[in-house]
Amino acid sequence: MIDFKSRIVEALSQEIENLDKQEIERAIEIPPDYTMGDYAFPTFPLAKIYRKNPNAIATDLAEKLGDMEEFERIEVKGAYLNFFVNRLRLAQEVLGEIYEKEDDYGRVNVGQDRPVVVEYSSPNIAKPFHIGHIRTTVIGDAIERIYKFLGYKTIAVNHLGDYGTQFGMMIEAYKRWGEPEVIEKNPIPELVKLYVRINQEAKEEPELLDRSRDWFRRLENKDPEAVHLWEYFRELSLKEFERVYGILDISFDSYKGESFYSDLMPQVVQEMKEKEVLEEDQGALIVNLEDYNLPPAIIIKRDGSTIYITRDITTAMYRKKTYDFYKNIYVVGSQQNLHFKQLFAILDKMGHKWAEDCVHVPFGMVSLEEGTLSTRQGKVIYLEDVLDKATQEVDKILEKREEDQGRKLDNRQELAHQIGVGAVKFQELFNQRIKDYVFNWEQTLSFDGETGPYVQYSHARVSSLLNKGGFSKEDPIKTDLLGEKEEIDLLRSLYGFSQTVIDAHEKYEPYFITRYIVELAKNFNKYYNATQILVEDQDLRRARLGLCYGVKVVLKTGLSLLGIKAPEAM
Ligand code: ARG
Numbered sequence: 001m002i003d004f005k006s007r008i009v010e011a012l013s014q015e016i017e018n019l020d021k022q023e024i025e026r027a028i029e030i031p032p033d034y035t036m037g038d039y040a041f042p043t044f045p046l047a048k049i050y051r052k053n054p055n056a057i058a059t060d061l062a063e064k065l066g067d068m069e070e071f072e073r074i075e076v077k078g079a080y081l082n083f084f085v086n087r088l089r090l091a092q093e094v095l096g097e098i099y100e101k102e103d104d105y106g107r108v109n110v111g112q113d114r115p116v117v118v119e120y121s122s123p124n125i126a127k128p129f130h131i132g133h134i135r136t137t138v139i140g141d142a143i144e145r146i147y148k149f150l151g152y153k154t155i156a157v158n159h160l161g162d163y164g165t166q167f168g169m170m171i172e173a174y175k176r177w178g179e180p181e182v183i184e185k186n187p188i189p190e191l192v193k194l195y196v197r198i199n200q201e202a203k204e205e206p207e208l209l210d211r212s213r214d215w216f217r218r219l220e221n222k223d224p225e226a227v228h229l230w231e232y233f234r235e236l237s238l239k240e241f242e243r244v245y246g247i248l249d250i251s252f253d254s255y256k257g258e259s260f261y262s263d264l265m266p267q268v269v270q271e272m273k274e275k276e277v278l279e280e281d282q283g284a285l286i287v288n289l290e291d292y293n294l295p296p297a298i299i300i301k302r303d304g305s306t307i308y309i310t311r312d313i314t315t316a317m318y319r320k321k322t323y324d325f326y327k328n329i330y331v332v333g334s335q336q337n338l339h340f341k342q343l344f345a346i347l348d349k350m351g352h353k354w355a356e357d358c359v360h361v362p363f364g365m366v367s368l369e370e371g372t373l374s375t376r377q378g379k380v381i382y383l384e385d386v387l388d389k390a391t392q393e394v395d396k397i398l399e400k401r402e403e404d405q406g407r408k409l410d411n412r413q414e415l416a417h418q419i420g421v422g423a424v425k426f427q428e429l430f431n432q433r434i435k436d437y438v439f440n441w442e443q444t445l446s447f448d449g450e451t452g453p454y455v456q457y458s459h460a461r462v463s464s465l466l467n468k469g470g471f472s473k474e475d476p477i478k479t480d481l482l483g484e485k486e487e488i489d490l491l492r493s494l495y496g497f498s499q500t501v502i503d504a505h506e507k508y509e510p511y512f513i514t515r516y517i518v519e520l521a522k523n524f525n526k527y528y529n530a531t532q533i534l535v536e537d538q539d540l541r542r543a544r545l546g547l548c549y550g551v552k553v554v555l556k557t558g559l560s561l562l563g564i565k566a567p568e569a570m
Pocket of ligand 1: 119122123124159160161312330332
């Protein structure tokens, strides 16, 4: 598709000797209101160089540029040169491209098949999969989808927390009090109960801790009974997790968790010794990170056991070797900022240049308004319950709509699921990820306002309009008939889709896309309310429907990049 901005850069660079293309590109602004043009170039930076006033420079430049085919006009306003895109060209380009590429509209092959590891979700086995996990899961999935869309070869990794001394405690507790029949009926809550119980009883009976440590040692040494029980916990947990991923329509290419790397650790520790990055400190082995302005990291504890970060060093090296990643992305909460800083610093200190290709993508916390969620087990709020509740609430809303409108939806259950889960995801992806936020049911499930259901509803609305209007892609459209303000707004918005996706990927911020599709939906609804689309005049009607088709395609692609379905009717 034609890149209007780079045409401006090209043309200006011919006339301005003192700025290179990059500098010109960076200077170009997008005016907040396009009565001031689609692009604006401020001449302030040139004033010093030419020793002329900015307005005179702008006037001079406008004269030199003369007419440009892609622009209706170029205006001078104060120090600014304002470029007005040729509407006809805009409509032709945008709709031509959407018609041709359909679901691929907006895709630019930035990735060129380069491998990118995206690690997200990573819950701990034998622990609840709770509401706190929603952020990493949904943000990570969206980032993966965005990277894939832009031509990267993505590898979605679930780095399961399936290793650590707590599994020694689990085994000891299970041996004492565990009943398979009870556990299998309700695995995770029952396993959590065992864990809580042993922690409590260990306060009175400290030898439980020794026995637990012993079990962990046996696990490390591959004692068959210990391994068998550990596998049992892992499988039970994974089955639960996968059920929730199924509801979320999220999948992984690898479930290699912490335990997988424990076997590879000795070699890595050996390498660290050889490279002399380890120092002894009161019996423990640490890495001094003074040069990085970071506190030292313990790698091997005094009792000889390894820890979380040791496994992460091993993991990163394994990923480099296995995938030769271009980027290795960790979608993990901001509580672990220090951990990842230390991890990347250690890799760098070991001489791994690719440490700079490792990226921590942190996010803030989600909290809940008091008393708005049901709890099944003590204080824990299971993610699955939240998703179920969302679906049930939406089902009630749909039922009411059926009654009000006197019509039956043929797939209400499926629809309630798509809207309910979509609403929860959308809410997660609506704000800059680093911000903490409070989960609010009413806001999440509302059909109007800046919500998932609103965007899905707009998609359904445009779909039914196309049906009703007898839209066919085969009909030729006269794009020159699209000249209303709302139409131009929509075209401008559609034109900006690709750049939005690229920005989202560069900044690891799916919310760019969330905001974008809300704006597009709003612009569409404004258009829908202000303009009669199904007019008598066939040519005009076809042109308008063609534009609506463009809106539909982009809403659908935008939603799909966030992992949200786009229903045809609601
Ligand atoms: N399992 C960890 C937790 O629940 C998250 C793992 C993050 N990823 C990593 N490579 N350290 O806190």
